[in-house]
Each structure stands twice: as structure tokens, then as C-alpha cells.
Amino acid sequence: MRMPIAKVWRAFSELDRFDDDRCRVYVAEARSRRRTLGVVLFAVGSFAAVVFLVITGALAGSIQDEIPNEIRYDALSLLVSLSTGVVWLVALTAVVLLVRDAWLRSAIRDRLNTMTCGACRYSLLGLTPRGEAGSRHVVCPECGASVVLTPEMLEQLEALGVGSA
Numbered sequence: 001m002r003m004p005i006a007k008v009w010r011a012f013s014e015l016d017r018f019d020d021d022r023c024r025v026y027v028a029e030a031r032s033r034r035r036t037l038g039v040v041l042f043a044v045g046s047f048a049a050v051v052f053l054v055i056t057g058a059l060a061g062s063i064q065d066e067i068p069n070e071i072r073y074d075a076l077s078l079l080v081s082l083s084t085g086v087v088w089l090v091a092l093t094a095v096v097l098l099v100r101d102a103w104l105r106s107a108i109r110d111r112l113n114t115m116t117c118g119a120c121r122y123s124l125l126g127l128t129p130r131g132e133a134g135s136r137h138v139v140c141p142e143c144g145a146s147v148v149l150t151p152e153m154l155e156q157l158e159a160l161g162v163g164s165a
């Protein structure tokens, strides 16, 4: 199983034929196109985390009041508080990483989806463009359709080192 973050591009078979350096550039561009959504997700996530912490803090405070004074600050309760804090921190980090990973995956998936044959949806990534600049095209290996490359498609091929061929 692939760990979140580590070489996210290896989750996409379309990118298998390209080396890590090429894929890193490709993924960086996919990420920058989604920056606005990323910032919104981050803001919403942070706000939710703060609200959650305030609520659990208030709950913990009200529970704390129920505990008799003489045992409130003993070593055991301190240990329980600390380990609870650590568990929450780990869980929160895991959620943040998973959300970030899902966001990045969907950014890459959307980008890959623009690089497909309009007729049969076959991936055109990695095909060498033919024709003059301004009317570059590729022939779909699956259905034989001639696909004129949009600037977005050319940019993708360039990121992967096949645009200038």
C-alpha cells in the first residue's frame, strides 16, 4: 500500500512510464492549478479543527470539575491527559494528511483526464505530437482519431519532456 504523500504519482498508471523528476514537475503543476481549492480546504479544515478542540476542551473542562480535587492532579490523570493529547494529535495529523492526499490525487486525476482522446477517453499522455506549431496533434492509438492538442495538453507534454519532440 502506498503511503500518503510519498510519490503520489505512482498511484496513476498513466504516469508509470515517466521518471520521478518528470512526475514531480507534472504533479507540482497540477497542485498549483488547484491552489485556490487547496487554500479553501485548508481554511475550512483549520476552522473545523479549532471548533473541535474548543468543544472537546470545554467538555474536558466540565468533566474535570466532576473529579474530586484530591485525585485531579495525580500522576495517573496527568498521564491520561498527556496520552489523550498525543492520540488526538496523531489522529488530527493523519486526517490532515489523508485530506491533502485525496485533494492532490483529485488534482492529478483531473489533469490526466484533460489529456485523453475525445472519442474514446484513451490516455494520450506520452505520445509525440505531430504537425506544425499551432496545429499540433496526436493520433489516438486506441481508436485512430486525430486529436488536436490544446495549450493545456501541450503544457502537460512539455512538463513530461515530450512536448518539444
Ligand SMILES: [Zn+2]
Residues within 6 Å of the ligand: 117, 118, 119, 120, 121, 122, 140, 141, 142, 143, 144, 145
Ligand atoms: Zn481514441
